Amino acid sequence: MHTRSSSKQTKTASFGQDLDEQKKLVLPELGEAIELQNDSFARSLYHDLASDSAIDNFLKTSRFYSVPERRWKLPRSYTKLLDTNFYTPFRNIISTVVKRFWGDATRQRSREVVDTHATELQHSDADPPTHTSQPSLVIKAKGPSFQLPCIEGGEVLAKIGFTNIAACIEIQVEGGELPVSEQLARAAIYARQLFIQQPNRRFVRVLTITGHHLRLFHFDRSGAQYTPPLNFNDDPHTFVRLILGLSSPNELDIGLDPSIQWRVENGRKVSGTLTTRAAGDTEKVYPLIYIDPFFSRYHIYGRGTTCWIVSDPVSGEVQLVKTSWRSDDRTAEYVHLQDALGIPGVVQMLSCEPDRGQTKDLRSFGDRHPPDFGNRVDTRVVMQCYTHPIITFTSAKQLLCALRDAIAGHKKLFKKGTLHRDVSIQNIVFGVPGADPGDRGILIDLDMATRRNEAGFHPPMDWRIGTPLYQSIMVLYSVDLPQPLPHDYLDDLESFFYILTYIIYKYDCHGVSHPSDKFLKRWEASTGINAAESKEAFLSRGKFIPGTIASRWPDACLDVFVSFRTLLFPLVQGKVSIMGMDPEDVPKSLRWFTLNAEHHYDKIIQIFDTGIAALEKADAEGAASKMQMATPPQPLQPPERRSPLKRPSGEYPESQPPAKRSSPNASQAVRSLR
Structure with a gap:
């Protein structure tokens, strides 16, 4: 231009x-x-x-x-x-x-x-x-x-x-x-x-x-x-x-999508409908539950994602319709959603319209277009609708359950060959009220997902994909790498950890916001190598948590946070060390991670299960204590005579804290890769 x-x-x-x-x-x-x-x-x-x-x-x-x-x-x-x-x-x-x-x-x-x-x-x-x-x-x-x-x-x-x-x-x-x-x-x-x-x-x-x-x-x-x-x-x-x-x-001539229409009274929209193609290529008209989109991206250039909350015209079930313009050289989200069908903890697709139009046709380019033009394809997907983003949690148990199930869903999706690559606080939502374990937290938005290639690896890391605050250390380093490593499961697991970190350091266990910690401010203000080095320093802090942060959370939740960090640190160090290896040694080291991926997932899920069980036990003890306090007062009785050989039950602790697992140190992890 x-x-x-x-x-x-x-x-x-x-x-x-x-x-x-x-x-x-x-x-x-x-x-x-x-x-x-x-x-x-x-x-x-x-x-x-x-x-x-x-x-x-x-x-x-x-x-x-x-x-x-x-x-x-x-x-x-x-x-x-x-x-x-x-x-x-x-x-x-x-x-x-x-x-x-x-x-x-x-x-x-x-x-x-x-x-x-x-x-x-x-x-x-x-x-x-x-x-x-x-x-x-x-x-x-x-x-x-x-x-x-x-x-x-x-x-x-x-x-x-x-x-x-x-x-x-x-x-x-x-x-x-x-x-x-x-x-x-x-x-x-x-x-x-x-x-x-x-x-x-x-x-x-x-x-x-x-x-x-x-x-x-x-x-x-x-x-x-x-x-x-x-x-x-x-x-x-x-x-x-x-x-x-x-x-x-x-309206089609002036650039509007006539499949979304409203009823207007006194100059204002009062209700609306969305028409799409359902299973069997049949037309289905959904009433809009809300006049305005549930979510929309404001940028002119890009996916232009817009989400609508609708109700099924037959069952009345609340569902979500997502319209977006994907780059035509990228695998469509609905392909990854097909892989996710039946997997708990991952968003479920009900129907899709894979090609509702292309930008090259809007510009009359046809099959020949300028080299600097990137064609985009209009795609619409109908999905199950869940509830609120994870950031709206109101208890430590609710938070841990949601993260645990989203990680478990991520694991099963990865085993099928699909990697999310855009794990962020916006892309984890709560399941429907009363959801069974496995669906208490849902991983959504597979727009940036990828599949493994024939060599067993995913595409190289791209620092432009994802939210910097939650990006892994290696993704942040990739901005200055001439040949970035493949994006893998560990990068996404690291993003889950930064979500937990953000919540622990920004909120209390009831979901009340507090002033940001200096680490969070640094991560939000910096990108690339500076952010990567800051996160490396944070991972190396072991069990340390500032007192002001620790006072806001129950011990069981803090144990999950510390154990998660302790597990990640040597793995991330091992991944970072690959940058300095000879090119011919890199594939072997990367395969070590892939071969051990399921084990790493299972250990992280076990960490969350242990924390959730501890919180449930504390809740049960608290409920019992409240019931005991609520018991009507009884008439005074003379003290019970006990045998001097019998120890009072109150002198024994009811439970012992769970033993904390030790984690291999960084040097051991690095040696195991070679």
């Missing part, structure tokens, strides 16, 4: 002084923007909406187009126009096109061209509250995907906002137009808000008009692309078709 800077200022500025802040939010989300070398993309769109003859008839009869001069009746100079009427000539032309071809829609006011250059459109709650923007013109829309925006804490309805806009049109003065890089940034800010505030968006198109030229910006989950300037006087047919496409009453 070619960019240039410009000191020119246009009186059509559509942002406040926070424009630079908004750019910082949106530009990293675009990926690689593609500058098209010709206008074939713009010319290819929306031919089904109006024929050449229909457009010719419109041009002949329109009072805003001169057939003899072959140009739109726009001012030849804008220097004398005031801000209040600068946009009027463009609004008149675009409104005429919309009314002529979408007469019913305009009469019903489901499509209307509105001048918003002086109207502050509020950005989503995900952005700072001061962020607003003012597109020159918008296509205001009504329909099953639109609603009036809320302002002032949801108490007042605004007349227009990003929740009821079909498209944005930016207008600039010929000679005072912004450089293309600036046009792209502003168009992306509008696109981002449409993606966020219209959660069934598949793509967004923004039209920028500069005097006698137009440029079309297209945004989807592969990023952005834009056309070169096109003279709309020389090609009025393309101009008309683009207006029709941006204002079409057909």
